[in-house]
Amino acid sequence: MKKQKVEYGLELDPNADYKMEWLHERDKKNFESLTKWLYLGADIKDSGFAKVGLTMGDLSSRSSSSSNPNYYLFCAFKCRDDLTKTEVEKIERSALEYLELISTNEDGTSNRASHAESGRLSECFYNINFTNFFISYHDYLFEKFSNKFIICGFGDDEGDFLDCEFNQKFTQQEKNKFIRMILRW
Numbered sequence: 001m002k003k004q005k006v007e008y009g010l011e012l013d014p015n016a017d018y019k020m021e022w023l024h025e026r027d028k029k030n031f032e033s034l035t036k037w038l039y040l041g042a043d044i045k046d047s048g049f050a051k052v053g054l055t056m057g058d059l060s061s062r063s064s065s066s067s068n069p070n071y072y073l074f075c076a077f078k079c080r081d082d083l084t085k086t087e088v089e090k091i092e093r094s095a096l097e098y099l100e101l102i103s104t105n106e107d108g109t110s111n112r113a114s115h116a117e118s119g120r121l122s123e124c125f126y127n128i129n130f131t132n133f134f135i136s137y138h139d140y141l142f143e144k145f146s147n148k149f150i151i152c153g154f155g156d157d158e159g160d161f162l163d164c165e166f167n168q169k170f171t172q173q174e175k176n177k178f179i180r181m182i183l184r185w
Helices: 019-031 085-103 130-148 172-182
Strands: 038-045 046-055 071-078 112-114 120-123 151-154 159-162 164-166
Touching: 019 120, 038 085, 038 130, 046 071, 046 085, 046 130, 085 112, 085 120, 085 130, 130 159, 130 172, 159 172, 164 172
Parallel strands: none
Antiparallel strands: 038 046, 038 071, 046 120, 071 164, 112 120, 151 159
């Protein structure tokens, strides 16, 4: 999955002061940025699997897995361009902790996987409802960290959501369906 660069088409007002110029440049950098993402991976054959991750680079570096050919990036949430790696990592850690708390089996055990050899917690979750997981992930980021992401509006005042790049295998109709699931007013 690779995000194509899109040029920022808004022109700066010729009468703009230095504050408006700064805002214009900030918005241009955020709009055109191809880096700094929190993503959600999925498995084409296991609808109960999800992987949460981050990349400070191009999304294509995270869109496949040598150990799982069924893995793909479902979507990625675009962070502001001025965030540091430490800030993005802190947001990811917080989201993983939240998702672990809400993703449990009936007996209360976590659906978050551990690495086989080290026993350390992984970024992978099994036996989850993927749609609910996706919505919960978005909503947590939106509610707790919306000032760290790019916010988009949908339709004529239908609601807002975090700028989200969906896998290119989805049709525009499917992407719009997913966006409507995460709209917030």
